[in-house]
Amino acid sequence: MGDAAETLFERIIAGEIPADVVYQDETTFAFRDINPQARVHVLVVPRKKYRNVGELAEADPQLLSDVLLTARKVAELEGISGNGYRVVFNTGSDAGQTVFHVHAHVLGGEQLGMFGRPQGGVH
Template identity: 60%
Template sequence: MAGEPQADCLFCKIVAGEVPADVVHETETTVAFRDINPQAPTHVLVIPRAHYPDAASLAAAEPGTAADLLAAAGRVAEQEKVTGVGYRIVLNTGSGAGQTVFHAHAHVLAGRGLEWPPG
């Protein structure tokens, strides 16, 4: 059922405390932790506590939590002191876009050249 923890989901296990993570920020609806394979000097993942497979399904079912996710990403950027130099918030949706964990999440990236378009 959407929103319910999934037994085979790595991020649900992090939310439950079953898998360790370097948590840097938490709210009632979100958890933020450092990526174990960082693609930039600052690379933090922000996830909703509720399980949705991608950002679109999260926004459709729980728009308030989707807004919380973006607000938490902004707070992470402030904590990481990257708001002055710039940062990127990335939400990949689907394997073709590079999503590898199918629990909605945002990447907060900063600290290296983030050219556009990416790739």
């Protein structure tokens, strides 16, 4: 794992920073986003640190599968699997990634808008 300091997510997983935990197992950890973008907004983080989803997919496809299975489990636990939910991986700062420990956003519980460029067009 050794690159630089511990990430915020590593500190949350270690219990150093409190979080509203939704689900956890041997390989993944899921907790509510502190700035939710939908009625349900849960982050799913692999316990082992990879910088982004591409790095994770290349290095450990099974762990990527575990993250996605946990996302499905979170949707079931939150009661949103029937009506639908979105799973988003942001990669890099232009996409909005602010913590460089790969994580999936599970969003739902309401009708979600389109995504991409913010309203108002090109900046």
